[in-house]
Amino acid sequence: MQRPDPNDYPPLGLVVPEPEVRPGGQPDFSHVAIPRAGTVRRPPVDVDPEEIRDLAFTIIRVLNREGQAVGPWAEALEITPDDLLIGLRHMMTLRIYDARMLNAQRQQKTSFYMQHLGEEAISCGFQRALAPGDMNFPTYRQAGLLIAAGYPLSAMMNQIFSNAEDPMRGRQLPVCYSSREHGFFTISGNLATQFIQAVGWAMASAISGDRKISAAWIGDGSTAESDFHAALVFASTYKAPVILNIVNNQWAISTFQGIARGGSGTFAARGHGFGIPSLRVDGNDYLAVLAVAKWAAERARRNLGPTLIEYVTYRAGGHSTSDDPSAYRPAEESTAWPLGDPVLRLKNHLIALGHWSDERHAQAEAEILAEITEQQKRAEAIGTLHHGQHPSPADMFEDVYAEMPPHLLKQRHEAGF
């Protein structure tokens, strides 16, 4: 056998993926294959994952262009018009809340904010598949979970303003909510750590012979973190009753999803190496999100193990108030996104069903805005970042440990509290 001669080969070159378009270019999503609504099959929940590998490469969609809910996923939903109206209201609330808080940040009433524009269906829809006692391990862009779980907007605002009524007592960056009671695990700010924690929580429920399930949340970019892999290994090994949610909104701050995805085709396909049933769903379709979430929750409750879901969506706004997307992507890209606006799509569905109208929609918008504005006034009256009442600085030393150790007590005294 001859040893290879490296000189017989051309020099090596590194591949660095690039998005299709940059600022100044014409957005083009024609390469995104979008199946017609209602055309993707709905397998039984105990299906062999090998038989549904194709579902990680398609997009499950329910609402068509005419505003009709069609296909097997729609038929399995058993949803009433009232449920639909509640869903629409959750999404509208989140959107209006976002707009108000974004504006409050610009008025320097808070240091920072992160909005959900275009992604409202995912968290608002998903939460409706959970039961009281179940636990979400969210990222910073799932406040719809809280809204749909009935968490008070006033508590959310107090957290944003870090005022005296902030349930997190001014310790956490704005949007890092936490409510055990509402099935919402404390948001870290470090990426992906919660993904494996959700699996541990689900394992604990199974160890205890309980009936609760958990849901892990992560963004497309953070799937590159090692903890994503840790979560899939553990979830797969112990068949943990967990739903592993990947929100693919195309952008990780300024980095397009191709950098994290590499050659794997889709993020959902990551589940295949672990034997985890993996679905890809239209994240801008409230009914598709809910239908798939219910399918995955049913699997978890029947002890059939984890499900991986990729929500295909688009981050229409900036990553945060510290971000300017016009520096790295065309401004028109958001409007060119082919899956549409989740609020409009559910609104059109309700209109098509004869349960809603443009007038009622405008009226509901006005009502929600008035309600949020009223709550905001009350929250601001308590305090905003630089004005009003705040948690006592003495509180800074609390909750580091259950019982304050001597060295911390000494430092608190030194600080003058």
Place this chain on the structure above:
Amino acid sequence: MARMTMIEAIRDALDVAMGADPSVVVFGEDVGYFGGVFRCTAGLQAKYGKTRCFDTPINESGIVGAGIGMAAYGLKPVVEIQFADYMYPAYDQIVSEAARLRYRSAGQFTCPMVVRMPTGGGIFGGQTHSQSPEALFTHVTGLKTVVPSNPRDAKGLLLAAIEDPDPVIFMEPKRLYNGPFDGHHDRPVTAWKSHELGEVPEGHYTVPLGKAVLRRQGRAATVLTYGTMVHVALAAVEESGVDAEVIDLRTLLPLDMETIVASVNKTGRCLVLHEATLTSGYGAELAALVQAECFWHLEAPIRRVAGWDTPYPHTHEWSYFPGPARVAEALRQLVEVA
């Protein structure tokens, strides 16, 4: 009382905890069926079933991360990192998550978890099975860090750690697993059965966290140390002829300052001793605290003896290890200062 090695004492503590509290679960690499590479969990899976004591994938971040989720649910996970040297992949989960859950959620979620890990050298483990990374934990607020030096303390401290409402890093000096070790690697190995601290009470008892203990009374100097180095210090005191007090800290954080200050104020001289590397080691914190609290009683500069600032070398293990000769020399120099 029963005669036990430190391994048996740790296993006994886990057994007592699992027997008393169904929420205690034990897991890690090779921990389940086989019972751990050091055998600390042997028999627990057979006794309590494989959902309470089980093997995990080789993923330390996963082990600790899953443990955090379980603790948040309401279980009491006692996880094993096979060697302290392997904990780095779990460091983000320990520092950013376990240590801060209570604080960042204002008490809504807590993390009553114990992370056990064999630490220290002296077994020819090379640079990846010998490290003493305790300073990387004591620097992290929200954690408690414990290092036992004998079987009796190991059992009582581990039970206290499991019952603690906050995350505890429990570092087990692996050179002490089977017997006390005073650093004389060329002498015959001694066993715990001939040592009084190898006598371990049966059933449940705790050694409180945050309490040091005086291992030897003396008048000429104070040695602050923990883990394997407690035994090295005792040997060095005998060999140097310096009548030093030896304090076994047992818990590095929270630290028992009362015991330290009383001793140093009495002796006026202080030697800080650990196996971990010197620079920015836990000894730096001890030295800073002692000079701040005991400055007017000090008759000589505080001395530190520690591992050299090199990776832990394989063949040169005994040149690296701060053995009794180095400690004795430092003690003599410490008391010679006028």
